[in-house]
Amino acid sequence: MTAKQQAILDAALQLFAREGYAGTATSKVAKTAGVSEGLIFRHFGNKQGLLDAILEQGREHAKQAFAKVVMEADPKKRIEKALEVPYTINQRDYELWRLIYAIKWQTQQYDNSMYDPVRLVLTDAFKQLKYADPKAETELLLMYLDGMATALLLHEPDNKAAILEALKQKYDL
Amino acid sequence: MTAKQQAILDAALQLFAREGYAGTATSKVAKTAGVSEGLIFRHFGNKQGLLDAILEQGREHAKQAFAKVVMEADPKKRIEKALEVPYTINQRDYELWRLIYAIKWQTQQYDNSMYDPVRLVLTDAFKQLKYADPKAETELLLMYLDGMATALLLHEPDNKAAILEALKQKYDL
DNA sequence: TGTAAGTAAGTGATTGCTTACTTACTTAAA
DNA sequence: TTTAAGTAAGTAAGCAATCACTTACTTACA
Structure with missing residues (x-):
């Protein structure tokens, strides 16, 4: 390069x-x-190849962001780390993430399978903690993450920390 | 017309x-x-005027979607109705919502004030229910709604109902 | 060692095509 | 007969992509 x-x-x-x-x-x-x-x-x-090269770098960033979640052995801590993921995004990577979030509305083939490894370990964590529907809990948590990331990228709420605290309470963390 | x-x-x-x-x-x-x-x-x-005309119709749809939340007197029921909002979106309006969600990543001035009336009544509900931080709870709920709407519009999860159930449990509903 | 051959990086003018928007005109209804 | 709705044929600017070409550097060998 x-x-x-x-x-x-x-x-x-x-x-x-x-x-x-x-x-x-x-x-x-x-x-x-x-x-x-x-x-x-x-x-x-071509122009598409340029976009692909950028998104490839983005996929690497995403892997890194979730690595600490996947590696965590303790189920409670695993969930806690997952909730914190949006907060760990570096401010200088915001432009990359804004592009990724914008692109997923533009291309019809939305690649949701990218988060499958995270899904697996989160479902396992909820199972260990005896939640009634571990798969539903996992999807719900991923939705939270998506909404949280959107908020951080688009309008950075002033009470970030308090929101995370409120969320953690819902998982007895 | x-x-x-x-x-x-x-x-x-x-x-x-x-x-x-x-x-x-x-x-x-x-x-x-x-x-x-x-x-x-x-x-x-011009082309922008065409987009504006579409988005104006969209704002009307959004108002309608949240009307039942704002009108609900009972705080618990109000929160419940808010959680259900993404599920009340008509399938034939999906294209409109996909456009709205796509546009908010493309234009720099994201208009977040549109949801202020909903914010007000939700914060009031959480206050009545003695939540520790009503404002943080409101923002958290709005984030969930955003994540849920995104999921429904982009890849329609098969366990929609179970996810809503898991979420309601977190608010003792 | 000197030089010829080879190669990847980089340029900027040009291509055919598409774009948002305009103009001059016609139709239809009140 | 005025006026709004509608059309077809434009226009100039902007677009992605290609072109013949130059530069900087490495390698091979007489």
């Missing part, structure tokens, strides 16, 4: 997140990156 | 929701609606 290649990816991420994928011209990406337009197509083939 | 005007709105909603606002050409809207392209600009001024 050369410096200019990374510059293209950075510029594209910024522009795609702010103006949308279809709303961003490759010429603008090139200008922002300080690079000729042709270089984009040499390195990434 | 003439028949052709409504045909334009219907076609635009369908296309904007499926292919995105920037990804949809006005010529395609015209073709889908069975109308000349010029008519779109006569009635709605």
Whole structure:
């Protein structure tokens, strides 16, 4: 990965997140990156390839974010760590996450299977803790995470900490 | 509102929701609606005006969806009705909601004040029920609603009813 | 060691096509 | 007969993608 290649990816991420994928011209990406337009197509083939390269980096970030949840042995702590995931997102990665959340409404094939490993370990945790419907609890928790992440990315509520506290109480944490 | 005007709105909603606002050409809207392209600009001024007209209809739908929550006097029932809101969305309005959810990631000015009346009555309900932090509880509930609506619109989980049940339990309902 | 051959990175002008929007005109109804 | 609804054929700007070309650097070998 050369410096200019990374510059293209950075510029594209910024522009795609702010103006949308279809709303961003490759010429603008090139200008922002300080690079000729042709270089984009040499390195990434076409515009879609550029988006794919960004989303690939995003998938790595997601894996990292959930790694600590999957690795946790204690079921109660596992659930607690899952609830905290949205809070662990680094502010400088917000643009990447905003793009990922925007894209999932634009493409018809929403890839929900990405979270299957997390699903597995959460269902197991709820089972160990004798919850009535572990699978439903898992889906519910994932919905919370989605709503929480949306709130953080779009309007960053002032009482973040209190909200997390209220949520933890519902799981006796 | 003439028949052709409504045909334009219907076609635009369908296309904007499926292919995105920037990804949809006005010529395609015209073709889908069975109308000349010029008519779109006569009635709605420009492409943005067309989107605005659709979103205005959306705001009316949202008001209606939350009306029963705001009107409920009993605090416990009020919370219960709020939790059920995503389930009351009519399947034929899904395209409209998908567009609204997609748009909020594309425009920078996310209008969160729209839910302020709901916020007010929910905070009041939690206060009456002696919750420790009524405002945090309200934000948490709104986040759940957002996550639930997202799930319903994007991948319709098979255990919808069980998830709602698990959630209601957390509020002793 | 000197140089010829090879290669990946990078440029910017140009391509054919699509875009949002306009214009000049026709139709229909009150 | 006025006016709103509607059309078909534009226009200029913007689009993704390609092109022939240059630059910077590495490798092979006489």
